[in-house]
Amino acid sequence: MEIIIMNQQLTEYKNHLIDDELSQATINKYMADVQQLIKYADDREINKDLTIEYKDYLKNDLNQKSSTINSKIISINKYLKFIGNEEATLKNVRVQARELDNVLTQNDYDRILRQAKDKGTDRDCIMLETLLRTGLRVSELQFFTVEALKQGYILVHNKGKERRVPISKMLDKQARQYIADNGLTTGSIITNQQGEPLSRNYIFKRIKWLAGQARIKKAKAYPHSIRHLFAKNWLDRNGDRVTQLADILGHDSLNTTRIYTKQTIEEARETME
Numbered sequence: 001m002e003i004i005i006m007n008q009q010l011t012e013y014k015n016h017l018i019d020d021e022l023s024q025a026t027i028n029k030y031m032a033d034v035q036q037l038i039k040y041a042d043d044r045e046i047n048k049d050l051t052i053e054y055k056d057y058l059k060n061d062l063n064q065k066s067s068t069i070n071s072k073i074i075s076i077n078k079y080l081k082f083i084g085n086e087e088a089t090l091k092n093v094r095v096q097a098r099e100l101d102n103v104l105t106q107n108d109y110d111r112i113l114r115q116a117k118d119k120g121t122d123r124d125c126i127m128l129e130t131l132l133r134t135g136l137r138v139s140e141l142q143f144f145t146v147e148a149l150k151q152g153y154i155l156v157h158n159k160g161k162e163r164r165v166p167i168s169k170m171l172d173k174q175a176r177q178y179i180a181d182n183g184l185t186t187g188s189i190i191t192n193q194q195g196e197p198l199s200r201n202y203i204f205k206r207i208k209w210l211a212g213q214a215r216i217k218k219a220k221a222y223p224h225s226i227r228h229l230f231a232k233n234w235l236d237r238n239g240d241r242v243t244q245l246a247d248i249l250g251h252d253s254l255n256t257t258r259i260y261t262k263q264t265i266e267e268a269r270e271t272m273e
Contacts (some may be wrong), residue, residue: 033075
């Protein structure tokens with residue numbers, strides 16, 4: 001494919017993502033994944049054989065986790081469909097259950113939260129509690145606003161869709177105290193000093209720093225791990241209502257949500273005599 005045509009397609013695709021009102025972080029992620037594929041192709045035609053080869057390269061040569069590869073596949077498939085090359089799209093890699101073991105337990109989270117209270121900031125605390133009590137993605141924290149508190153739910157716009165995430169009574173109480181202490185009257189609650197949403201990179205680093213202070217394995221401490229814990233806690237309280245949980249989390253496929261119904265090795269050990 002000629003470079004000029006490919007660059008034009010990339011520009012049109014980026015404009016398409018912008019029109020879908022995706023967050024800048026999501027757009028950057030989608031574009032980076034596609035550009036990595038194009039770089040790997042090295043002027044070869046992007047067809048089914050090449051995308052399968054690239055998938056094997058990610059898995060076997062780079063030894064990336066199934067969840068990471070599947071995230072890239074979502075980006076690639078979205079682009080291929082946009083340019084009319086749907087026959088080159090890929091199927092997801094089966095996620096192995098062992099990958100569920102590298103996530104936080106409630107005890108881990110409680111220890112991290114204690115460090116946030118002792119050595120961190122009030123913003124650290126409300127950030128952690130919001131992630132735990134809503135299951136929001138990092139890019140969605142911007143939708144947790146003063147206005148959302150008044151209406152009792154967070155209206156999330158992501159991936160071209162809209163969903164409502166309820167605000168629990170506990171989070172409502174914590175957030176109202178936070179906005180009162182910080183003099184917030186409108187807009188996003190969790191922001192930097194310039195009033196802008198916290199960056200993905202900052203949140204990742206902050207959670208890992210707090211985990212280090214709590215002597216929790218840093219490999220377990222990342223935002224999606226807290227989202228996973230939210231889902232597990234929700235299912236424990238509400239039974240196997242996977243469809244409702246999928247709506248809260250914003251999943252398109254129930255298969256994605258059902259991963260949270262599986263036990264980790266640590267959880268399975270507790271059931272053994």
